[in-house]
Amino acid sequence: MRTFRSSILYQLTFSHGLVALILSLALGVVATSIVWVRTRAVEGQLLDSSFALISDQLTAQVRRLEETRDGVARVLASRPLAYTTNDLIWLHEIVGYTDVDRIEVFSDLRKLIEAYALLPGGSPEAATQWLPSNPQVAALLQAGQPVTWVQLREKGLTTLKAGVQVFKGGSVRWYVVVTLALQPSLLTSVLPTGMTGVLFVGDRPIHQGQQAGGGRMAADFLALARRETVMRLDDDTSIGLELTAPPHLIHEALAPMLQAGFLLVLVSQLLALLLGHHFARRLLSPLHDLLEGTAAMARGHLTVRLPVRRQDELGELTREFNRMADEIRTTYLGVIATLAEVVEAKSHYTREHIERVERLTMATAQVLEERGWARWSSHQKFILSVAAILHDVGKIQIGNDILNKPGPLSGSEREEILSHPEVGATIVERMGKLERAAEIIRACHEHYDGSGYPRGLKGEEIPLEARIILAVDAFDAMTQARPYSKARALEDAIAELRAEAGRQFDPVVVEALIEVVRRGQQGEAVGTRDSSGFYRSLAGHSGEVAATPS
Amino acid sequence: MGLLLLVSLACSAPREPVSLSLLTALSGSDAAALQEHLNAIAATVEPVTVRLHTVPLRALEDTVLAFNPHTAGGRWDLAVVPTSWIHRLHQRQAILEVPNHHVLSLQQTVMPLALLATSVQGQVMGYPLSANVEALVLNPHLFPHVPTSLAALTRTPLPPGVLPLGVNLRDPAQVLPLLASWETLPPDATPPALAQLLRRFLLALQPATAQRDLFNLWMTSTAPAVQAQLFAEGRLAALVSGPQVLGLLETLQKPLVVTPLPAVCEGCSPPKPWARVTAVVVSNVCPYPDLAQQLALELTTLERNVQLNLAMNLLPVAGGADESQILAKSPALFGFQRALASARVLKAAELSETWNAWEKALALVMQEPQQERAGSGQRGEL
Numbered sequence: 001m002r003t004f005r006s007s008i009l010y011q012l013t014f015s016h017g018l019v020a021l022i023l024s025l026a027l028g029v030v031a032t033s034i035v036w037v038r039t040r041a042v043e044g045q046l047l048d049s050s051f052a053l054i055s056d057q058l059t060a061q062v063r064r065l066e067e068t069r070d071g072v073a074r075v076l077a078s079r080p081l082a083y084t085t086n087d088l089i090w091l092h093e094i095v096g097y098t099d100v101d102r103i104e105v106f107s108d109l110r111k112l113i114e115a116y117a118l119l120p121g122g123s124p125e126a127a128t129q130w131l132p133s134n135p136q137v138a139a140l141l142q143a144g145q146p147v148t149w150v151q152l153r154e155k156g157l158t159t160l161k162a163g164v165q166v167f168k169g170g171s172v173r174w175y176v177v178v179t180l181a182l183q184p185s186l187l188t189s190v191l192p193t194g195m196t197g198v199l200f201v202g203d204r205p206i207h208q209g210q211q212a213g214g215g216r217m218a219a220d221f222l223a224l225a226r227r228e229t230v231m232r233l234d235d236d237t238s239i240g241l242e243l244t245a246p247p248h249l250i251h252e253a254l255a256p257m258l259q260a261g262f263l264l265v266l267v268s269q270l271l272a273l274l275l276g277h278h279f280a281r282r283l284l285s286p287l288h289d290l291l292e293g294t295a296a297m298a299r300g301h302l303t304v305r306l307p308v309r310r311q312d313e314l315g316e317l318t319r320e321f322n323r324m325a326d327e328i329r330t331t332y333l334g335v336i337a338t339l340a341e342v343v344e345a346k347s348h349y350t351r352e353h354i355e356r357v358e359r360l361t362m363a364t365a366q367v368l369e370e371r372g373w374a375r376w377s378s379h380q381k382f383i384l385s386v387a388a389i390l391h392d393v394g395k396i397q398i399g400n401d402i403l404n405k406p407g408p409l410s411g412s413e414r415e416e417i418l419s420h421p422e423v424g425a426t427i428v429e430r431m432g433k434l435e436r437a438a439e440i441i442r443a444c445h446e447h448y449d450g451s452g453y454p455r456g457l458k459g460e461e462i463p464l465e466a467r468i469i470l471a472v473d474a475f476d477a478m479t480q481a482r483p484y485s486k487a488r489a490l491e492d493a494i495a496e497l498r499a500e501a502g503r504q505f506d507p508v509v510v511e512a513l514i515e516v517v518r519r520g521q522q523g524e525a526v527g528t529r530d531s532s533g534f535y536r537s538l539a540g541h542s543g544e545v546a547a548t549p550s
Numbered sequence: 551m552g553l554l555l556l557v558s559l560a561c562s563a564p565r566e567p568v569s570l571s572l573l574t575a576l577s578g579s580d581a582a583a584l585q586e587h588l589n590a591i592a593a594t595v596e597p598v599t600v601r602l603h604t605v606p607l608r609a610l611e612d613t614v615l616a617f618n619p620h621t622a623g624g625r626w627d628l629a630v631v632p633t634s635w636i637h638r639l640h641q642r643q644a645i646l647e648v649p650n651h652h653v654l655s656l657q658q659t660v661m662p663l664a665l666l667a668t669s670v671q672g673q674v675m676g677y678p679l680s681a682n683v684e685a686l687v688l689n690p691h692l693f694p695h696v697p698t699s700l701a702a703l704t705r706t707p708l709p710p711g712v713l714p715l716g717v718n719l720r721d722p723a724q725v726l727p728l729l730a731s732w733e734t735l736p737p738d739a740t741p742p743a744l745a746q747l748l749r750r751f752l753l754a755l756q757p758a759t760a761q762r763d764l765f766n767l768w769m770t771s772t773a774p775a776v777q778a779q780l781f782a783e784g785r786l787a788a789l790v791s792g793p794q795v796l797g798l799l800e801t802l803q804k805p806l807v808v809t810p811l812p813a814v815c816e817g818c819s820p821p822k823p824w825a826r827v828t829a830v831v832v833s834n835v836c837p838y839p840d841l842a843q844q845l846a847l848e849l850t851t852l853e854r855n856v857q858l859n860l861a862m863n864l865l866p867v868a869g870g871a872d873e874s875q876i877l878a879k880s881p882a883l884f885g886f887q888r889a890l891a892s893a894r895v896l897k898a899a900e901l902s903e904t905w906n907a908w909e910k911a912l913a914l915v916m917q918e919p920q921q922e923r924a925g926s927g928q929r930g931e932l
Contacts, residue, residue: 085713085763088779092772117775119579122782122798183578185604188585193569193599 008287009280016276017269024268028261032254039253043224043245046192050243053190054197055230058239061180062148062160062231068098069146069162069178072105076166076176081105083113091115101159102126102179107172120181125157128177136235141165141175149235150182150201158182158206184209194246200227201239223247286314290321300433301379302329335431340389342396346403353476354389360472360516361388365465367512374464380436384465386428387440391469394424394441418453421445440465444473447504467506471497471513474505490517568598568838570845572830573614574630575607576862583861584630591848598841600628614639627836628846630679633667633827634896640670645831646839648674652847660850664867667827667895676829677846679855680864682792684724684823685889687799687882688807692787696807700728701815704758708787714758716777716789719748719768722908723824724790731821732814738903741910748915754815769916781806792826793886797863800880808885810892825893827867865890 004010072094081087091103092115101121104114109131116122129151131138140147146164159179166174187197187209199207227242289306296304304325308318344351365384368374376384395403398420402413409417425442428434443457443466450458452470478493488496494514501507576584581604588600603626605613614629615638631639639645648656653674656665664678686703688696692712697703704714718724729735729747732754736743752759759765770776778795780786782802789795790811799806811821830846832839849855855868860879865886896904 085767085776085780089766089770089772089776092776092779093770096772096775115776116779118778118795118798119801122779123801184582185578188582193601 009277009284012280012283013273013276016280017272020268020272021265024261024265028258028265032257032261035253035257036250039250040224042253043249046195046245046249047224047226047243050191050195050197051226051228051230051241054186054241057186057190058231061186062162062233064098065100065160065162065178065180066146066148068094068100068103069164069176072103072178073164073166073176076105076174077168081113087113088115095121100178101181102128104128104177104179105166106130106175106177112174116179120157120183121179123157125153126159126179126181128161128163128179134235137163140234142173145234147234149233150237150239151179152201152204152206158201182206191243192246194248196244198242199239200242202237223250283314286310286318290318293321293325296379297325297328300435301382302332302433303378303382332431332433336386336389339393339396339427343390343393346395346398346400353480356476356480357391357469357472358385358388360476360513361385361465361468363516364468364472364509364512367515368464368468368508371512373508373512383434383437384440384468386434387437387444387465388469388472390424390428390437391441391444391473392420392424393427394420394422396427397423418445422454439463440469442466444469446470448501448506449503451504462506464506464509467509468513471505471509474500475513475517490521568841570598570600570627570836570838570842571603571625572600572628572630573603573605573610573626575605575610576602576630577604580862583858587849587854587858588845591845591854595841595844595848598838598845600845611635614644615642625833625835627833627838627842629831629833630828631676631831633676633678633829634902636668636675636829636831637670637897639831640673640675644834645675646834646836646843648677649843652677652843655847656850659852659855660867663825663890663893663895664827664829667825668829676831677843677850678827678829678867679849680828680859680862681867681890681893682794682826682828682864683886683890683893684727684790684792684811685808685886686788686811687781687791687795688788688809689781689784689786690805690807691784693807696809697812699813699816699818701754703788703812704755706787711785713761713764713767713780713786714788715755715764716773716781716786716791717768718773718777718790719912720771720773722904723826725751726904726908727821727823728790728811728814731819739907741907741914744907744911745914748911751814769912793863793865793883795863796880796882796886800882806882808882808889810885810889820892823889823893825890825895827895828864 091105091113095101095103095115095117100117102114102116104127105112111130114127116126120126131141134149137147137149141163142165144165146162148160148162151159151161159181161177161179163175163177166176168174182199182201184207187199187207191197191209197209198205199209223245225242225244227240229238229240231239233239286306286309293304293306302325305322306318306325308315308322310318340354344354362381362385365374365376365381369376398416402409402416405413421442421444424444425438428438428441440463442454443462446452446455446457446462446466447470448459448462448467450456452458452462475493475497478488478496479490481487494517497505497510497514501510572584572588574581574584581602585600585602588602592598592600610629610631613626614631615635636645648668656674656677660678661681664681665674668674668676668678692708693703693706697706700715706714708714717728725748726735729744729751732751733747735747739747752765759768767773767776767780774791774795777786777789777791778798781789781795782799782804811823813820830849832842832846836842849858850868852868856866859866860883863883865883
């Protein structure tokens with residue numbers, strides 16, 4: 001069973017679509033890759049500039065811290081300091097002026113004085129965990145080196161600290177520690193819109209910031225992320241930064257590309273399917289004709305002939321089909337011609353009688369078609385012609401003595417005569433593909449009122465073609481001279497037809513036949529198109545009947 | 551899976567978030583709190599991004615007041631400004647008037663004093679955000695009872711090394727209400743007249759103000775931070791301050807009591823402190839005025855306004871500010887809230903003139919020899 005999915009049309013259309021899909025996807029992948037690479041470059045530049053900016057800011061903060069530390073240390077080297085209101089005010093003014101968060105002065109292990117801004121400098125977490133807690137820092141400070149380090153609390157504030165020893169002379173050792181809180185604003189103030197940043201001290205994240213505007217997008221997972229160390233402090237602590245490019249960059253770059261890509265794929269698929277279907281149909285139309293022609297031949301449509309529209313292999317195939325169909329038809333027609341000749345010889349019919357019966361039959365059929373009472377296809381007309389030619393083929397089996405007996409027939413003879421339609425139908429049936437013609441031949445002697453033979457059919461039970469042949473055969477018999485009778489006048493024959501209309505003949509057929517006769521009297525040709533003498537052509541075996549499958 | 555993600559990426563509607571810039575002098579955790587609330591509002595209102603640009607107050611003043619909407623140079627969309635600037639912004643046609651339906655909302659949610667502060671000639675020109683008012687912060691261990699006057703406070707016996715009172719003389723918002731309640735202050739007070747008044751004020755609080763250290767403490771430009779530190783360390787018994795010191799003192803878990811400013815002397819009328827209100831204004835050239843105004847209005851809703859101001863150690867302006875919520879979070883802040891109830895808003899012109907006159911008066915007093923000003927003082931060890 002052939003389904004649409006198994007048809008060549010489907011396969012060709014599908015292959016068109018598949019090729020178009022692969023091509024458009026390949027094109028999309030290439031274009032997306034280019035955009036991807038270029039967007040990655042932009043993201044990389046953005047990350048580079050953000051790393052540089054935050055690194056610069058951090059460096060500037062550390063430098064400011066160290067400058068404040070060194071400045072305070074220089075002044076303290078020659079200035080007395082006590083825990084007095086005025087000294088506190090002095091220190092506070094330095095805090096306010098330098099924007100550091102806290103200044104502490106230690107005398108060995110004892111805190112001498114401190115000044116801090118409200119917050120975050122005033123937070124206890126900003127207070128310096130002094131020397132015992134920072135052995136590495138303490139060692140450097142005690143060695144007289146300026147030190148910068150990070151004070152990391154378990155939960156809370158992370159501070160940058162810069163300390164130095166103050167030379168006060170003698171055995172007294174003072175240390176100045178200046179503090180600056182590492183605020184999340186270090187990140188958020190410089191991050192471009194949508195960028196996410198995480199500040200690390202060592203491996204520990206201390207601040208995470210995202211500049212509003214990026215939102216959560218489907219492209220978050222695609223954004224470029226990078227981690228770098230931006231600063232290394234004296235206590236060997238590293239300050240690192242992990243930045244993730246704004247997802248909207250890759251989103252804005254890729255989304256239109258992908259949307260356009262999907263649209264392109266959709267349109268190209270649609271076009272590929274439509275064009276593929278169109279071209280496949282054009283390519284396959286001769287095959288369809290061949291398929292239908294073959295099927296028609298198989299159903300007995302011997303007149304099939306296909307138009308040759310192409311000059312390629314399919315055109316050649318069509319020509320070969322026509323040649324094959326011609327040969328089959330010629331073979332059939334040869335058999336029909338042979339049978340017709342046998343009938344002529346057997347029943348003293350003349351070739352002219354068969355020609356007239358056939359011609360008048362086809363002319364009557366044409367009049368019926370003109371009046372809208374019947375409609376035949378070319379194949380049905382071919383069948384009608386064959387039936388008209390071979391309507392008495394059953395007489396082959398009847399002995400000549402009975403067939404040509406001048407006197408009345410005996411009962412058995414009569415039986416034999418009455419059986420000839422069945423015999424004729426059987427002969428034609430055995431030829432194959434002419435079952436309809438056999439059916440007509442079987443009913444060619446049935447009378448309209450049911451008085452005919454062999455089955456006593458009546459009215460519409462009798463095939464119309466048989467009713468036509470009966471009337472035409474009778475009319476020709478009446479109007480032609482026979483060895484045993486004279487020809488009757490045309491008007492007598494018409495009167496006889498009318499007299500028998502409704503009894504022996506179908507009144508409608510009689511009227512159509514009379515119109516054919518009248519037109520003939522007036523010199524008007526009837527049946528010039530379809531009733532052009534098929535038998536005549538058979539006799540000569542010279543004509544081809546052209547027809548397209550119907 | 552990757553293909554599915556790419557498909558979801560392609561199918562996700564391209565977003566074009568509206569971006570608004572907000573200028574503010576808030577910094578650090580205050581700015582972070584404001585940003586957080588704006589993000590929360592933006593998430594519920596529209597796909598909008600509000601970027602905070604933190605600048606120092608002086609730079610903010612230069613930027614906002616120098617802004618010319620007709621040239622649109624240095625464009626900003628929203629700004630958090632003191633309401634004392636609104637009059638000038640209105641004159642320059644730099645800001646949008648609050649639409650009537652928003653005014654109706656503000657009338658229901660915002661305290662009348664804050665709404666008055668943002669009004670110019672009957673037009674509401676901004677959305678009140680926060681208030682600030684001076685009150686007296688006391689160490690309850692040193693004052694079993696709240697002193698009835700500053701004179702009484704300074705006379706209270708204190709442990710050695712403990713200073714009685716911190717005042718920021720450089721801030722007229724602290725001192726002038728005290729002076730005005732003590733002696734009637736003429737509306738057009740000249741610097742010499744103000745200097746004279748200040749001298750009498752210092753004399754009235756003798757002998758405390760005779761201490762040189764105390765005078766230096768009152769005059770330093772970093773008075774709020776120094777006084778807060780001294781108070782936290784138990785070396786200062788009381789100070790006149792706004793609520794911004796609460797962050798430090800509550801972090802250090804120092805006991806404190808906040809009360810409205812008392813009269814200067816026994817029998818004097820109680821001072822009427824100045825309320826300093828900040829508001830959100832919307833630029834006249836903001837491309838999305840409706841959106842910007844909606845964002846500003848959302849900041850005045852009761853719960854959000856209380857939460858935001860608690861985070862910033864400022865006073866909510868929402869009229870029905872949830873007292874229980876404030877009390878639970880910060881009883882001291884509630885003391886400032888009480889002080890705000892009796893405060894008044896100074897008109898912009900009045901404030902500007904007073905400020906200039908006060909700076910000159912202070913300079914006159916500073917030029918005088920120490921002996922003339924307050925008698926001889928001792929250098930005090932803490």
